[in-house]
Structures are given as structure tokens and as C-alpha cells.
Amino acid sequence: MTNGTRLRALPKAELHLHFEGTARAARWRARQEGRPLPEWESHARAVQAMAGKPLDRLRALLQPIEQPGEDADPEVFEALVGDLVVGKQDEGVRYLEVKFGPQRAFDDWFLERFRRGCERAAAAGADMRVRPLITLNLTRPEVRASLPELLARLEKLAGEGLAGVDLIPEPYDRPPPLRIVAPALERLALAGLGIAAHAGEVNAATLPAVLDLGLVDRISHGVQAAYDRRLLGRVLESGVTLDICITSNVVLGVVASVREHPVSRLALAGVPFTLGTDNPLLLATDMPRELAAGLEAGLLLGDLRAATLAGADVAFLPSEERAALRERLALEWDAAVWREATAAGVGGAP
């Protein structure tokens, strides 16, 4: 059995995935029309070969999905959600959180179509819980201008199945003025939404402000803490979990290579983390590849197991569902490893 097949068989919890609606819709439409599928591998390689800073590379990476796409059509959106979840089943994912852009908050059909997309996938054999999140740029002037309306929408969606929000601070490479967004996040937390934030990705500048908020359960990326002893101490003290995406960090030049990724250093320091794909289409990656990258970066199989269970511990789910998910992941993980060991004749099993 190849390493890829082995890693595919392991159960996974993925908490850091952006929907990439425009790219997903373009691929779906090409498939519908029997045209060759858009090829993102060379896009990812071109971004990786760029000379710019990580933030410039990030802009270049996301450029193909800057314009709204066909995913704004409810029918197409539903099909895309179904497609995504079926694909994730194939990768071994058992719990998935999907981050949608802020414009979805104003689409009346958003959660209903999301649910129907998940039902389509379930009918096709997908056996996982899927939860929707919305990303927010709360420091952007145009967002602040319509903040009361946005918060009211999000509070309503919280009652209808939205699991959480993910704050994307702006600026993203300098200390952002996050104190002004604290009251809004407090309101959303009170409405029952989980709060995540992107920080510590392209550099460390956003991390102190996000940690100062004291409202964030999880940090998307956060890997820059590995290079700063004081920040690492603050991350540990805060108890936040980092949702780490190794391929993304390599393509954007946050780290020079998979081998030099600091994820094993973070594991050794005791920082809880999960592994995710970030923008799997544009980065041409998937969860088995991220687990393989984790091993290449120095993680042990036990670290991958811990990262998987951490996904259950910090999932934006009611606490009883978290406990059941943890149990499921642990049982399935150990069963998969046991099957592998007995197939290889290790352990003296019959």
C-alpha cells in the first residue's frame, strides 16, 4: 500500500478550508460541458516561484477567485457544496468546516442550499458532519458602514445553523486596529457563533492584536508563533488551537520548504493544532497530501492523530457532539492503524 493510500484511509477533521466558489464553479461547469477541467497545479507552482513577499503571493494566488462566479446561483451553489463534500469523503474527512465569503451572509438561500448540498452528498454516501462559517473583514471601512445590518444577519443565521465566523484582519501584514471590532465579535459569540481569526500567516504582526482580543477560539495559520518565543508563550497561555495549512505556507513562501515548516516545533512546544488545506483547488492539494506534508515536516503518526482529535475538541459544534466526534475519530483512527499493522504482519495478530 502506498503512503498516500494509507493516509487516505485515516479519518480526518478539516477546519481550515475556503469554499473558493469561483474556482469551484468554473471546474463544475467545465465538467458539465465535457471541457477539460481548469488546471490549478501550474497556477500554484507559478505563485510558489514568484519573487514577492508572502502577502503579494497570497494576492496572486487568490486572483482567479476575486470576481464573483456562478456560485452566486443557488442551484449551482447547492451542487458545488454536494461536490465538495463527496470529494472530502474520498479524502477520509469525517468532520468539515467550510468558510464562505461575507457576501453569503446576505443571500436568503445560503443555509438552506448549503443543507441541501450536504444532503445530496449524504445520499451519495458521504458520512460526515459539515458546518458552515463566514469570513469577515470587520476592519474594512465599507463593512463597518453596514455593520449593524451585517451583525443582525449573522445573529439570524446563528439560529439557523451557521457555526461560526472567521475574522480576516486588515491590514494583514501590520498590526491591525482590532480593538474596534471587539464589541461586534462579543455580540456574535453571545449569539452562539464560534470565533476564529486569520493571523500569524504572512508575518507575526497580526498575532498580538488577535490574542489581545481574548475572544478567539482558533487561529487560522498562526505558524509565525514558532519563530518568536514570547508569542509562542502567549499562544500557549491563551489555549487557542492553530488551524495549520502546510502546503499553503510553502506555496506562499511563508516557509522555504515542507521540511523547514515549523509544525513539529509547535507540536513539541505543546501547541494544539489541526491540519487543513486552506484553498485546496488553487493550491492543488487535499487532506491526504497535507498529512503526508506533516510527516515530511517531522510530525510523527501520533502527532497526526493528536491533530485529528484536536479538530474534534475545537470543532464549532455543541459540546456533546464534539465528544461523540472525538470518540468516532479515535476509534476509526485506531482501527485503520490496526488494520494496517495486521496487514503488514506486525503485532502478532492472526
Ligand SMILES: [Zn+2]
Ligand atoms: Zn485561510
